Amino acid sequence: MATKQAIKTVSPKVVKGETFVSLQISKNLDPDSMEKKLKLLYELQKTDSRIDKIYMLRGELPLEVQDLEDEILGHKTKIASLAKEIKDIEAFIASKKQDIVGAKAAIKKYEQQRNNVKNNREFDSLSKEIEYQELDSQLSEKKIADNTKILVEKKEVYNAETAELKGRQEDLANKKKELDGIVKETEKEEKDLLKQSEEIQAQIDPRMLAAYEKVRSNARNRMAVVKVVRGACGGCFNKIPPQRQIDIEGSKRIIVCEYCGRILVSEKFDEDEEGEKKSAPKTEASDAKEVKKSTKTSAKEAETKPAAKKATKK
Numbered sequence: 529m530a531t532k533q534a535i536k537t538v539s540p541k542v543v544k545g546e547t548f549v550s551l552q553i554s555k556n557l558d559p560d561s562m563e564k565k566l567k568l569l570y571e572l573q574k575t576d577s578r579i580d581k582i583y584m585l586r587g588e589l590p591l592e593v594q595d596l597e598d599e600i601l602g603h604k605t606k607i608a609s610l611a612k613e614i615k616d617i618e619a620f621i622a623s624k625k626q627d628i629v630g631a632k633a634a635i636k637k638y639e640q641q642r643n644n645v646k647n648n649r650e651f652d653s654l655s656k657e658i659e660y661q662e663l664d665s666q667l668s669e670k671k672i673a674d675n676t677k678i679l680v681e682k683k684e685v686y687n688a689e690t691a692e693l694k695g696r697q698e699d700l701a702n703k704k705k706e707l708d709g710i711v712k713e714t715e716k717e718e719k720d721l722l723k724q725s726e727e728i729q730a731q732i733d734p735r736m737l738a739a740y741e742k743v744r745s746n747a748r749n750r751m752a753v754v755k756v757v758r759g760a761c762g763g764c765f766n767k768i769p770p771q772r773q774i775d776i777e778g779s780k781r782i783i784v785c786e787y788c789g790r791i792l793v794s795e796k797f798d799e800d801e802e803g804e805k806k807s808a809p810k811t812e813a814s815d816a817k818e819v820k821k822s823t824k825t826s827a828k829e830a831e832t833k834p835a836a837k838k839a840t841k842k
């Protein structure tokens with residue numbers, strides 16, 4: 529309960545626009561607890577980087593699934609409109625065939641009438657009628673032929689579209705399966721890492737956390753905390769002067785890379801991690817859990833100074 533009290537009194541301290549540079553020159557940071565803070569920050573970076581990696585792995589897949597779904601919708605729309613066109617053409621051809629049947633019946637009837645005419649005028653009139661029906665019939669034949677050609681073409685496109693649709697649907701099924709597999713495979717790890725990240729964040733000074741988020745969001749590789757690697761910044765690979773390297777090794781204050789703004793931590797941070805894991809962080813983690821349970825406030829609001837001190841005493 530003491531933890532809760534402590535958090536409530538120090539929480540209104542989230543500083544917007546904080547950077548590591550402003551923290552670097554800040555006077556109110558306790559040098560003795562700095563190493564612990566830096567290690568927490570480094571742990572957070574490692575955890576968040578693992579989460580980033582999971583998202584990167586999924587990265588293209590959700591987009592590819594979306595593209596395929598759009599493509600399939602396009603094919604379906606085209607197929608539906610083609611099907612309607614085909615139906616209309618078929619109906620038109622059928623109606624023209626019906627016209628021919630009608631014309632032929634009329635011709636037959638007129639021919640019979642012509643055989644029994646009484647005068648030339650009647651004969652001529654019936655002959656004209658027959659001629660007209662024959663012309664009409666020919667026109668219908670031509671229309672049927674033209675439309676049959678169009679129908680064949682439309683059906684070809686229809687079949688090609690249908691085959692294409694089937695192919696894309698298979699692709700989609702495969703991509704979805706792949707994505708589901710990856711999500712399933714990494715789901716638990718993602719959840720655990722997110723929880724771990726939250727727990728670490730709960731132990732970090734809000735100002736440091738704000739600076740971390742800011743630098744991270746601006747960095748292409750999303751790295752805000754980097755180790756010194758062979759005398760150079762692990763983020764931008766610029767050389768670090770020897771005196772600064774010694775300061776970084778000491779872990780008594782925040783030291784920022786003057787080229788990229790990333791926070792620099794000792795090369796040795798990973799080395800003694802094994803021992804750390806067994807003792808201190810475990811207590812811190814359970815403390816963080818307690819904090820989360822007792823206050824509904826966000827992890828960011830949980831100022832860590834008292835919590836960290838408490839953890840050290842334990």
Ligand SMILES: [Zn+2]
Binds near residue numbers: 762785788789
């Ligand atoms: Zn750098």
